[in-house]
Amino acid sequence: MSTNREFFYRKLHSLLGVIPVGAFLIVHLTVNYFAVRGPEAYNQASHFMENLPFRYFLEITLIFLPLIFHAVYGLYIAFQAKHNTSTYSYFRNWMFRLQRITGVIVLIFVAWHVWETRIAAALGAEVNFDMMAEIVSNPFALILYIIGITATTFHFANGLWSFAITWGITVSPRSQQIATYATMAIFVALTFVGIRSILAFVG
Amino acid sequence: MSEKVIELVIKRQADQNSEPFEEKFKIPYRTNMNVISALMEIRRNPVNANGETTTAVAWDASCLEEVCGACSMIINGKPRQSCTALIDQLEQPIKLEPMNTFPVLRDLTIDRSRMFDSLKRVKAWVPIDGTYDLGPGPRMPEAKRQWAYELSKCMTCGVCLEACPNVNSKSEFIGPAALSQVRLFNAHPTGGMHKAERLETLMDGEGGLSNCGNSQNCVQACPKGIPLTTSIAALNRETSLQSFKNFFGTDHTA
C-alpha cells in the first residue's frame, strides 16, 4: 500500500466536484428556476428544500464538507500551474487556464453567496424571493451574481470534461473531442438556467 | 555590405548560478543552414554584433537528424530541435533560448537528468536479466507492433515537459514523456509482466500521473507526434482499475 496520498486526493477532488457538488449545483439551479414562475412558486420550492428531513446532515455531508475539500485542494492545484497561453495559445490550454481562473472566482463567489444567504438564514433571516430580490436590486450585486453564475457553470461543465479523462472514461481523441462539445452544451444550458433565474428576481 | 547576414539573439548565461543576458550575433549567410550550423559559425568566430570578441556559445547536439533530442532549445518562442530548424524557414532575428524548465548549465545547454531519472523510476525497459536463459518471449501481433513503434519514437527531448504548464519548480510532475513510456512497456508482451508495478509507481510517489491537468499542450508540441494525451487517458483508466483492484480485490496485484 502506498504511503503517498496524492493519487487518492486528486481522484477524490475530481469525483467530489461532480458528485455531490456538481449534482447539488444542478438541483440548486433547478430550484432557482421556480423564480421564473413567480415569487409564490419560488418560495414554495425553497421551503420544500429547507424542510427536507435530515437537513443539517445533508447540508454538511453533501455540500459543505465536499465543497471545502474541493475548494482547498483545488486552490493548491490551481497555484501549482505556470500558465503559458501566450506561447501555446491552444484551445485546451486556454480551457486549462480558465478552469483555474473560474475556480478561484467561484470560491470567492460561493463564500459571499453563502454568507449572504445561508449564514444570514442561520442568523435568523428568512430566505425567500424578497431576500434575493433585495440583493439583486443593487445593479453591482446583480453583475457579480451573473459573473459568479457563469464562472460556476463553466467550471462545472469543463470539470466534467476533465473528470471523464481523469477517470479514464474518454481515452481516444475523438471521444475527448465529442466530450468537449457535450460539456460546452451543458455550460450554455446551465448558464441560461442560472441567468434567467437571477433576472427573474429583478423587478 | 551586399552580403547576406543572419541575425541571431541568444539568451546566454555563464553557468548555473549566473544571471542570463542576451547577446546579438550577425553571421554570414550560406545556403541550407540550420540553427546548429549557425551556432558552429559563432564558435568558429566568436564575435558579437557589436564586433566584440566574446565566448563561444555552448549548445548540445549529437545525432543531427532529430532522433536524439539533445539539441532541443527554444527557437523563436517554441521549443524544438535546432538540428532540424532550417534558417530559411525562420523569421529573423532568430531568437534562441535554453529550455529553462530544466536546469541551465551554460548558454543553451540544459540538464535533462530528470527525464532519465523518470525513465528509471517507471522501469522503462523490458527486464529479462536473470541467472538462466528464459528463452524467447511471446510474440507481438504485427498491428500492435506498428502502434507501439509510434510510442517508441520518443527521444526524451523534453519539449513536452517544456510545454506543460504543470511541469515547473512548484510541482513534482513527472511529465508526459515517461508516462507514455509506461504505456509502451506495459503493452510489450514481456514488459507487461511488470505492468502493475509500473502503474503503482505512477500512483505512489509525488508528482505521478494524477498531476496531469489536461492542458494537452504536450501532444501539440511533441516533434514525434506521439499521442501523449491518449497515453495519459489510457493510463488514467488503467490506474483507476488498478486502484479498485488493490482496494477491493485480491491479495496480489499482478
Ligand code: SF4
Ligand atoms: S514525448 Fe515527444 S516531446 Fe516528449 S520527450 Fe518524447 S519526443 Fe520529446
Ligand code: FES
Ligand atoms: S542533434 Fe539529435 S535531435 Fe538534434
